[in-house]
Amino acid sequence: MANASSKRIASANETALKNLQLGLIIVNTLAPAIRLILSLFTSRHLLPRKFVIFLHVISFGATVVTWNWFKTIGTPSRPGSGQVRVGEDLGGKGVVELGWDLIYMTWICTLGSAILGDWIWWFSLLVPAFGGYKLFSTIRPILAMFLPGIFGSKQPGQAQTGAAGQAQDGAAAQPEEKESKRQAKLRARMEKGDKRVQQQQVQRSR
Structure with missing residues (x-):
């Protein structure tokens, strides 16, 4: 070669x-x-x-x-x-x-x-x-x-910092979004009288 x-x-x-x-x-x-x-x-x-x-x-x-x-x-x-x-x-x-x-x-x-x-x-x-x-x-x-x-050029550093901040915000927001959907599902089941959900809530309170 x-x-x-x-x-x-x-x-x-x-x-x-x-x-x-x-x-x-x-x-x-x-x-x-x-x-x-x-x-x-x-x-x-x-x-x-x-x-x-x-x-x-x-x-x-x-x-x-x-x-x-x-x-x-x-x-x-x-x-x-x-x-x-x-x-x-x-x-x-x-x-x-x-x-x-x-x-x-x-x-x-x-x-x-x-x-x-x-x-x-x-x-x-x-x-x-x-x-x-x-x-x-x-x-x-x-x-x-x-x-x-x-x-010196500060733009690349600022761009990296901004990208890192957006990634952290996105990572933090994603679990919160998932958690809120889960809570909404549990609340809907409780309103319908699902016994399994009620038992889980009692165990958590203990």
Whole structure:
């Protein structure tokens, strides 16, 4: 079972790395071509502003670094005997997921800016914003230990307390309800003159 799971992850990693390499080639070849075509038939400039060029260089370098990191941790090895070894699942959560978000957002901004304009690069701010959110979600339990009044959540505890109280009330009310029905039956039998009920009442009084 473990080897079957490793083979599945290895196959998924190999496919992801091939698609990633193909995507890097297509995006970074298609974007300059689109800019060249639009500059010939429209009034747009071939080269964007210096700040946008700087964003292009930084984002391209980040995607290449991420790609090499994915290759290092995700490329499977087959030492022999049908065994497959794989470091990390490239479809996992955490830092790996943030790396994919960085790559996808860079591709969107690269192609989007070539087609629609350089304002698309504002969407790149979503990557650090999402990273900050994930980091806060990770360290929030630690902060809650030191500052429970600010970072702690009281709703689950209150919900558990309320549920426990309702369960106790229900448990206490159920015997009372059963007892009241029993007393009502005994009273009805006494009114009808049932001798067995009368004998039970006499024995209880003794």
